[in-house]
């Protein structure tokens with residue numbers, strides 16, 4: 116039951132889900148994606164994720180193939196086949212393949228033809244997040260060499276996956292990126308540091324993905340529980356001299372980072388503020 120995917124209005128088995136090699140997503144990474152977490156089978160922050168998907172589409176001048184109600188119907192159709200309680204729903208929309216190949220041109224950079232949009236969706240299990248056990252991870256730092264529109268959730272993730280592979284080869288979970296000496300984000304997460312009980316995170320800009328978890332943690336958890344939040348630039352020295360570091364994303368919530376480039380943060384243990392935020396987040400999703 117967990118091996119079904121949605122492809123262009125059809126539910127199919129994983130092995131049957133095929134798209135054209137002329138799809139612009141395949142040739143040019145011309146597409147966007149969104150990842151929506153479900154906890155206890157219920158979507159968490161669906162509206163926020165849907166809005167970001169619409170924004171990403173708009174910024175790449177891609178048409179939304181469905182109305183919101185149609186999306187909800189199609190998601191429901193796929194999730195009939197999902198047996199997990201906690202999972203993420205991956206949605207990908209690419210500009211697709213040309214409606215016609217009559218001109219004999221199979222690949223051209225400019226998207227100036229009419230195309231058949233491709234929509235695919237699948238779900239993946241989220242490992243249970245537990246209040247009693249908090250997972251702590253390690254990271255490396257790297258120069259941020261991505262393009263300047265990281266606020267679009269584009270499927271062009273070559274540098275993110277390259278950097279995360281480097282991290283993994285060094286035994287680390289995440290690569291924390293710096294552009295011109297200023298921290299931007301992780302390859303698949305937003306980054307926070309804690310210094311003298313102040314929680315600090317970079318401002319929103321075109322240089323980072325506007326994480327749904329980042330906003331939620333700031334507005335619904337940090338502010339409402341009277342922690343101090345400061346939105347400002349973070350440099351390498353700030354990162355390495357911080358009391359705590361944690362990253363956020365939709366599937367992990369709050370994930371403490373206890374070692375960066377072999378340097379221990381908080382003596383290599385999970386900090387109290389990170390732990391508290393993790394627990395408060397879990398209360399909200401359960």
Ligand code: PMP
Pocket residue numbers: 150275300301302303304305323324325326327328329363364365366
């Ligand atoms: N930044 C990047 C580059 C990411 O890939 C992600 C995860 N999608 C995030 C931040 C966190 O975003 P969210 O909280 O919406 O999952």
